[in-house]
Amino acid sequence: MKAKITIKDIARELGVSTSTVSKALKDSHEISESTKAKIKAFADFYHYKPNSLALKLRNQKTMVIGVIIPEIVHHFFSRVISGIEKAANLRGYNVMICVSNESYDKELLNIEMLANGSVDGLLISLSKETQKIKDFSHFNELIENNVPFVLFDRIEESINCDKIIVDDEGGAYKATKYLLEKKCIKVALITTPDYVTVGKLRNNGYVKALNKFGLEKDPSVIIKIEKDDEDHEGIYNQIKKLIFVKNPPDGIFAVNELYAALAMKAAKERGLKIPQDIEIIGFTDGIISEFSSPSLTTVVQHGFTMGTNAAEMLINRIENKTDGDFQTEVISANIKFRESTLN
Amino acid sequence: MKAKITIKDIARELGVSTSTVSKALKDSHEISESTKAKIKAFADFYHYKPNSLALKLRNQKTMVIGVIIPEIVHHFFSRVISGIEKAANLRGYNVMICVSNESYDKELLNIEMLANGSVDGLLISLSKETQKIKDFSHFNELIENNVPFVLFDRIEESINCDKIIVDDEGGAYKATKYLLEKKCIKVALITTPDYVTVGKLRNNGYVKALNKFGLEKDPSVIIKIEKDDEDHEGIYNQIKKLIFVKNPPDGIFAVNELYAALAMKAAKERGLKIPQDIEIIGFTDGIISEFSSPSLTTVVQHGFTMGTNAAEMLINRIENKTDGDFQTEVISANIKFRESTLN
DNA sequence: CTGTTAGCGCGTTCAG
DNA sequence: CTGAACGCGCTAACAG
Numbered sequence: 226m227k228a229k230i231t232i233k234d235i236a237r238e239l240g241v242s243t244s245t246v247s248k249a250l251k252d253s254h255e256i257s258e259s260t261k262a263k264i265k266a267f268a269d270f271y272h273y274k275p276n277s278l279a280l281k282l283r284n285q286k287t288m289v290i291g292v293i294i295p296e297i298v299h300h301f302f303s304r305v306i307s308g309i310e311k312a313a314n315l316r317g318y319n320v321m322i323c324v325s326n327e328s329y330d331k332e333l334l335n336i337e338m339l340a341n342g343s344v345d346g347l348l349i350s351l352s353k354e355t356q357k358i359k360d361f362s363h364f365n366e367l368i369e370n371n372v373p374f375v376l377f378d379r380i381e382e383s384i385n386c387d388k389i390i391v392d393d394e395g396g397a398y399k400a401t402k403y404l405l406e407k408k409c410i411k412v413a414l415i416t417t418p419d420y421v422t423v424g425k426l427r428n429n430g431y432v433k434a435l436n437k438f439g440l441e442k443d444p445s446v447i448i449k450i451e452k453d454d455e456d457h458e459g460i461y462n463q464i465k466k467l468i469f470v471k472n473p474p475d476g477i478f479a480v481n482e483l484y485a486a487l488a489m490k491a492a493k494e495r496g497l498k499i500p501q502d503i504e505i506i507g508f509t510d511g512i513i514s515e516f517s518s519p520s521l522t523t524v525v526q527h528g529f530t531m532g533t534n535a536a537e538m539l540i541n542r543i544e545n546k547t548d549g550d551f552q553t554e555v556i557s558a559n560i561k562f563r564e565s566t567l568n
Numbered sequence: 569m570k571a572k573i574t575i576k577d578i579a580r581e582l583g584v585s586t587s588t589v590s591k592a593l594k595d596s597h598e599i600s601e602s603t604k605a606k607i608k609a610f611a612d613f614y615h616y617k618p619n620s621l622a623l624k625l626r627n628q629k630t631m632v633i634g635v636i637i638p639e640i641v642h643h644f645f646s647r648v649i650s651g652i653e654k655a656a657n658l659r660g661y662n663v664m665i666c667v668s669n670e671s672y673d674k675e676l677l678n679i680e681m682l683a684n685g686s687v688d689g690l691l692i693s694l695s696k697e698t699q700k701i702k703d704f705s706h707f708n709e710l711i712e713n714n715v716p717f718v719l720f721d722r723i724e725e726s727i728n729c730d731k732i733i734v735d736d737e738g739g740a741y742k743a744t745k746y747l748l749e750k751k752c753i754k755v756a757l758i759t760t761p762d763y764v765t766v767g768k769l770r771n772n773g774y775v776k777a778l779n780k781f782g783l784e785k786d787p788s789v790i791i792k793i794e795k796d797d798e799d800h801e802g803i804y805n806q807i808k809k810l811i812f813v814k815n816p817p818d819g820i821f822a823v824n825e826l827y828a829a830l831a832m833k834a835a836k837e838r839g840l841k842i843p844q845d846i847e848i849i850g851f852t853d854g855i856i857s858e859f860s861s862p863s864l865t866t867v868v869q870h871g872f873t874m875g876t877n878a879a880e881m882l883i884n885r886i887e888n889k890t891d892g893d894f895q896t897e898v899i900s901a902n903i904k905f906r907e908s909t910l911n
Numbered sequence: 912c913t914g915t916t917a918g919c920g921c922g923t924t925c926a927g
Numbered sequence: 928c929t930g931a932a933c934g935c936g937c938t939a940a941c942a943g
Contacts, residue, residue, distance in 0.1 A: 231937085232936065232937065233937090240915045241914085242915075243914095244915080244937095244939080247938060248913090248938090248939095260912085275684070275685045276625075276936050277685045278624050278625045278685040278686065279936035279937045280936080281919095282619075282919050282920070282921095283919055283939095284937090285919070287621070296650075298643070299646075300641070300643075304641050306640055307640050310666075310930075319681060321664045321665070322664070323653075323662065324650070341618070341620045342572075342619040342920090366615060369615075370615075428598070441842060452620055481840075512643075513855060513859040516829050516856045516860045517860065518861030575920065585929070585930045586922090586930090586932080587923080587928055590922055598928060600929090618920080618921070620922045622919075625921080626921050626923095626934085626935055627921090627922085685936090833927090
């Protein structure tokens with residue numbers, strides 16, 4: 226149980242004061258070369274490392290940024306984290322990750338935990354529950370306490386802070402437009418409930434593209450998946466209702482790759498050829514798309530870029546102390562063409 | 569720029585001493601109900617929250633456990649983290665995640681960073697580079713400094729600490745045995761270089777199963793994938809050499825799902841029917857397996873369980889202060905049957 | 912060139 | 928029942 230060595234131990238052992246040791250270790254010019262050498266040698270020998278907690282308290286600076294995400298077993302979010310890690314490390318920061326698990330309470334708890342001195346700033350993506358009940362008061366507290374934070378991906382417009390999002394609407398627009406250009410007559414939409422903002426934005430893009438082609442949205446080919454649990458069976462059954470009809474759609478835009486993949490499965494089961502009879506485009510950074518058969522054309526989200534940029538944004542805010550205007554950065558989403566569409 | 573309120577502020581404002589405030593907030597019986605009420609009301613009103621840094625320094629306890637993983641954009645590791653998060657939170661701990669990015673230097677840096685007061689203990693999975701160069705001296709320092717840590721998944725036998733692994737050998741044995749029982753004559757192995765311990769263990773299981781059936785391993789159907797970069801093309805080409813021969817194997821065991829999926833792709837391209845002409849089993853917790861076509865039979869690793877158990881193990885070590893013997897827990901791996909095998 | 916003092920925010924003796 | 932003093936480990940301002 227050898228305790229870690231402190232500056233005090235060194236001072237006592239060498240018969241000098243703690244401040245002398247402190248200065249010597251920082252190579253201060255105030256200290257004579259001889260004592261510096263002595264102290265450094267001693268410190269080296271005992272593998273002295275400053276206690277980071279003490280430093281943080283002293284400096285009122287942790288060099289840590291906190292990240293709160295809805296879930297971690299999720300390809301997009303893990304890519305975002307990866308980007309955050311990279312950018313943060315480059316600037317000398319460490320990353321502390323908490324998972325809200327899509328729960329409002331857990332999100333609140335995490336924020337309180339992290340915002341109390343543990344971190345210099347926060348990167349947050351809203352939980353579904355928070356978006357559903359629309360209670361954002363915990364963010365006011367962050368603002369009052371002057372804790373810098375950036376919202377990413379799942380944001381809320383009304384919160385006064387920096388934000389970074391993918392161009393959900395634009396991506397959806399591009400995807401739908403592409404399907405319509407490929408002569409699809411009946412383009413279906415598989416989406417989430419409206420309270421999921423990214424879902425809603427993607428809906429908007431879908432509708433805009435329809436309008437551009439002089440079409441109105443047709444509720445009979447729009448389905449909103451309610452429960453999104455581990456069990457894909459429930460989702461699959463909802464999607465089947467869209468496909469197993471007399472005149473199935475000849476194009477589908479799905480707001481995530483899971484829905485798209487399940488739609489492909491249903492279409493195949495229905496005897497439709499992809500992409501000849503029906504073209505399908507998903508939305509995500511995921512890994513299913515690449516390995517499904519046929520591989521899936523998707524709108525890619527550039528999660529890694531979102532991570533790096535969000536971290537940059539936050540750190541700039543932390544270090545500049547500029548109370549400048551808050552910004553919203555939009556990362557454009559482009560289509561990655563694979564086999565589920567004609568070209 | 570409203571500064572966060574401290575115990576000192578409350579004391580000054582209310583004309584009492586800091587210790588009175590401290591005690592009142594902890595509901596100490598030493599303080600009169602009236603002053604307690606007064607202080608609590610004041611603290612509540614200003615949303616007082618103790619500074620966690622100060623607490624950590626004072627208590628010499630952070631309630632944080634550090635996690636060092638090779639990469640985060642990886643379904644298995646993200647499941648492990650998810651498990652760690654869950655178990656840690658249940659016990660009141662938070663989680664700090666660092667990524668070594670498969671680099672020895674970064675692993676070292678992360679350990680030094682975390683082990684210096686920031687966390688109460690560490691959960692580590694070795695980087696490939698560390699396993700390759702076999703330098704484990706940084707762990708000695710952890711041991712000397714009495715920092716509790718648990719190695720998971722990518723472990724090193726010789727390090728004196730708690731460990732937790734999947735039953736790689738057993739899982740591989742089961743998979744290979746299954747293929748042989750299904751009358752496969754020529755079962756190939758797609759694996760990693762030997763320095764990746766989990767790869768090696770899976771090789772062992774493969775060989776054991778062969779031996780059990782009176783077979784010897786045949787180097788011509790064993791390939792070790794060297795470079796494992798983002799570009800699957802290189803891996804795919806190596807795998808093709810195994811499939812595009814006169815007498816291709818009629819069974820393949822691959823040590824991860826990527827290799828298995830690529831093998832399926834190659835087999836299909838070669839005109840082989842799966843599972844009639846060739847049966848394939850992968851190894852992982854991944855998501856490709858479920859959505860590939862045909863879906864892939866795999867040995868599942870139970871990453872979440874590994875995470876929870878590793879966290880439990882570590883926290884017990886942290887809290888018990890028992891210098892008891894170190895343990896190695898093995899999590900059994902079972903086969904999840906899907907379409908790439910006959911049943 | 913070196914040491915003393917003070918303080919980051921908190922909790923815990925120990926006096927009063 | 929309340930407060931002064933101390934220490935967690937470190938650094939910076941100020942003396943000497």
